[in-house]
Amino acid sequence: MKNDIEYIVSCEVSDLQTIRSLVSPKYNLQKVKRQFVDTSNDSAKLLENLLVKQHDDSLFIIILKN
Secondary structure (H helix, E strand, O other): OHHHHHHHHHOOOOOHHHHHHHHOOOOOHHHHHHHHOOOOOHHHHHHHHHHHHHHHOOOOOOOOOO
């Protein structure tokens, strides 16, 4: 898939929608996406990283909203 995308881009096609429409018939994109993406608790990881940054840098402020 990477080679196909590189070829399409080398033909000066840079619009994501066009690239997706050209690649979609050949590959099941949702299956590939689920296989390589780790979405386990992304928001919790982000909050954890922000809280660590706040702890390390007194000028970094996080305002939590309910």
